Amino acid sequence: MSNCNSCPSNDGCSKDKDKCMVENNPMNSIKNVIGVMSGKGGVGKSTVSVMLAKKLRQSGFKVGILDADITGPSIPRLLGLKNKRAQSTEQFIFPVETEDGIKVMSLNFMIEDENEPVIWRGPVVSGAVKQFWTDVLWEELDYLIIDMPPGTGDVALTVMQSIPINGLVMVSVPQDLVSMIVSKAINMANKMDIKVLGIIENMSYILCPDCDKKIKLFEGKNVDTFLRESGLNLLGELPMVSSISNLSHYGYENSKESLDTLFSPIVTNILKTLEEEK
Numbered sequence: 001m002s003n004c005n006s007c008p009s010n011d012g013c014s015k016d017k018d019k020c021m022v023e024n025n026p027m028n029s030i031k032n033v034i035g036v037m038s039g040k041g042g043v044g045k046s047t048v049s050v051m052l053a054k055k056l057r058q059s060g061f062k063v064g065i066l067d068a069d070i071t072g073p074s075i076p077r078l079l080g081l082k083n084k085r086a087q088s089t090e091q092f093i094f095p096v097e098t099e100d101g102i103k104v105m106s107l108n109f110m111i112e113d114e115n116e117p118v119i120w121r122g123p124v125v126s127g128a129v130k131q132f133w134t135d136v137l138w139e140e141l142d143y144l145i146i147d148m149p150p151g152t153g154d155v156a157l158t159v160m161q162s163i164p165i166n167g168l169v170m171v172s173v174p175q176d177l178v179s180m181i182v183s184k185a186i187n188m189a190n191k192m193d194i195k196v197l198g199i200i201e202n203m204s205y206i207l208c209p210d211c212d213k214k215i216k217l218f219e220g221k222n223v224d225t226f227l228r229e230s231g232l233n234l235l236g237e238l239p240m241v242s243s244i245s246n247l248s249h250y251g252y253e254n255s256k257e258s259l260d261t262l263f264s265p266i267v268t269n270i271l272k273t274l275e276e277e278k
């Protein structure tokens, strides 16, 4: 059952204690849980989750990534861990660790072939996500990053109900930012009483290779109005760059240089907003 003392959301929680569905594992001590969400798939949620985890780890924090995208897990590949398997005992599942010490749990670590589709019904998928929170031996973490399932369906709901998320980072692309897709995700978070820390606009522009001018591919005229009306921060913009698209093929390490500079101010904004919310 839920134990408020060991819950990362304890400080700022407004949930009714008796109705809380969060089950904590007393062996784990996780200070902050940050969910990375998007209204739909393919907009860069997993890429952002990995960049955020890497940056926090570089700053000396103890970091984990929970890949809650059960039917389309891409975290192991992005981190160059696709051939790793998670070990378990009757009591615990042990996360796989990257060379730089990020603890990772993904369904891909439990299946034989990453190309095999996960053909499970919603409740089974939701059960797996819950287990990643309760049964994985995360031990002590400063930040657990959750790569949320895409969209606002059943599994996203389970994650929000059963994991004490301190704040959500919304990832969007410019043409979706002012659409109902993002609004739906934000409204869902609001209904579940989870703070949205802000929005990252991914694939926001391209940089001209000759003059370094930012070229916006989509008109973002209404973005400012949308942000003002929704009361949300723009945490930062990421350009469309080959070093990011290469992440899925070659892993983060080969793309590190350009990403480090681009992502640093975004991480600062995320941590600042997270602290302000406490």
Ligand SMILES: Nc1ncnc2c1ncn2[C@@H]1O[C@H](COP(=O)(O)OP(=O)(O)OP(=O)(O)O)[C@@H](O)[C@H]1O
Pocket: 038, 040, 041, 042, 043, 044, 045, 046, 047, 048, 069, 072, 074, 150, 202, 203, 238, 239, 240, 241, 242, 244, 245, 246, 247, 248
């Ligand atoms: N800024 C960017 N520039 C170029 N390519 C990008 C950028 N961000 C993400 N991509 C590419 O877009 C694709 C989708 O990214 P990613 O897997 O991170 O999205 P996602 O939202 O997690 O998708 P899914 O919901 O399917 O898991 C990947 O091939 C990734 O390399």
